[in-house]
Amino acid sequence: MSVSPGSIIVSDWHRCPDSREFFSRILHKKRRRKFGLLEAPMMPPQMNVDIVRYKVFISGKTGVGKSALAARLAGLDLPKMHYETTGIETTVVFWPVRLKESGRVLFFRFELWDCGESAIRRFDHMLPSCKEQVDAILFLFSFTDRGSFDDLSNQISRITEPSDRVVKLVVGTKFDLFMHTDVTESDVTHFQEVWGLPVFRVGGDVSEGLGEVAPLLNGLAENLWHQDCMAASSVSISTQAALRETDSEIIV
Numbered sequence: 001m002s003v004s005p006g007s008i009i010v011s012d013w014h015r016c017p018d019s020r021e022f023f024s025r026i027l028h029k030k031r032r033r034k035f036g037l038l039e040a041p042m043m044p045p046q047m048n049v050d051i052v053r054y055k056v057f058i059s060g061k062t063g064v065g066k067s068a069l070a071a072r073l074a075g076l077d078l079p080k081m082h083y084e085t086t087g088i089e090t091t092v093v094f095w096p097v098r099l100k101e102s103g104r105v106l107f108f109r110f111e112l113w114d115c116g117e118s119a120i121r122r123f124d125h126m127l128p129s130c131k132e133q134v135d136a137i138l139f140l141f142s143f144t145d146r147g148s149f150d151d152l153s154n155q156i157s158r159i160t161e162p163s164d165r166v167v168k169l170v171v172g173t174k175f176d177l178f179m180h181t182d183v184t185e186s187d188v189t190h191f192q193e194v195w196g197l198p199v200f201r202v203g204g205d206v207s208e209g210l211g212e213v214a215p216l217l218n219g220l221a222e223n224l225w226h227q228d229c230m231a232a233s234s235v236s237i238s239t240q241a242a243l244r245e246t247d248s249e250i251i252v
Contacts, residue, residue, distance in 0.1 A: 002169070002198050003226045009097045011218050014210045022049070022096040022105060023210065032075025035092040041107065049096070051107045054224050057130045059155055060140030061148045062117045065173035069140065070112045072202060073213050085116035088129065095217045099225075108221045131159065136167035136224055143201075144174045146182035152191065165231065167223040168197055171216065176203035 005011055013019045025041035026033055033041075043049055058066045062084055070091040071078045093110040113130050120126045139155050141148040152170065160166060170191070172183065188199050200216045 002167075002196070002223055005198075005215070005219060005222065006100075008100060008222045008226055009218055010100055011214075013096075013098045014214050019096065019098070021047070022107075025107075026094045026096070034074065034076060035094060037090065037092060037111075039092070040109070041094055049105050049107050051094075051109055052225075052228075053109045053111070054135040055111050055113065055133060056136045056138060056220065057113045057115075057134045058138045058140060059159055060117075061145070061151055064140045064142040064145060064148045066114045066140055069138070069171060069173060069202060070114050073110070073112065073217060075213070084118060085114055087119055088113060088115045088126065090114075093217070095221060097218065097221050106221075106225075108217075108224070110217070110220065127159070134166055135227075136169065136220060138220075139168065139170045139197075141170070141172055141183070142174045143172050143181045143183045144177050149183045149187065149191075153195070156195070156197075165227065167220070167227055169216075169219060169223065170195075170197050170199045172199055172201050174203070175201040 010016070014023060025043065026035075035041075040051060058070060060066050067085055067089065068078055070089070074091050074093045076091070091112040091114070093112060095108045095110065096105060097108060098105050113134075115126050115130050120130075137159065139152055141152055143149075149172075156168065160168065172188065174180075191197075192199055198219060200219060202216065203212070
């Protein structure tokens with residue numbers, strides 16, 4: 001179950017003065033820094049910030065903009081020519097957030113996995129590799145491709161099980177091409193009511209601004225942190241119950 005935006009983290013923190021020191025760690029000359037798999041933002045000793053790591057799989061039909069979304073979230077340039085991803089590509093995105101209740105700052109490390117649809121069909125090991133130990137899945141459709149929207153339910157049913165402990169979010173790409181849209185707002189509203197999943201909207205061009213990627217990255221962080229807190233609470237309750245049972249046996 002998704003959580004409402006802004007209920008756990010400060011949604012507009014990237015605009016606040018006290019966030020500048022943290023966001024400066026993912027910027028270089030006012031542009032987003034590119035991080036490799038083994039790299040992380042450099043933190044001064046006085047900044048005691050925890051990094052939480054998550055694997056995120058980007059799912060969608062060919063041409064909906066999976067690679068473009070990964071580049072957009074990382075603030076990277078995109079090749080002008082479109083090509084289908086031939087295998088699995090990974091992109092690392094760091095994103096600082098402030099928790100509402102405690103004021104604690106966390107650096108989220110999202111490892112985005114993108115795999116071409118043809119590769120998934122040709123090689124049996126591709127999809128299991130993408131799903132292995134995955135924490136969240138972004139299901140993509142394009143506002144300019146009705147077929148990709150109609151395929152969402154098939155995507156979700158094929159890739160996930162109801163019992164999976166994984167965050168599921170839906171992203172509609174090419175939202176800025178409203179003159180060519182094949183998906184209406186009533187379509188999106190109906191989908192959200194039926195599936196109970198939030199739908200985020202992104203444009204087609206990569207932008208340097210943090211404000212355009214903040215809603216999706218914050219939403220991803222919020223739902224992942226909520227999922228972990230719920231899991232930790234469940235483990236704690238189970239542990240307490242086990243201890244109570246042990247105590248009862250000792251008393252008997």
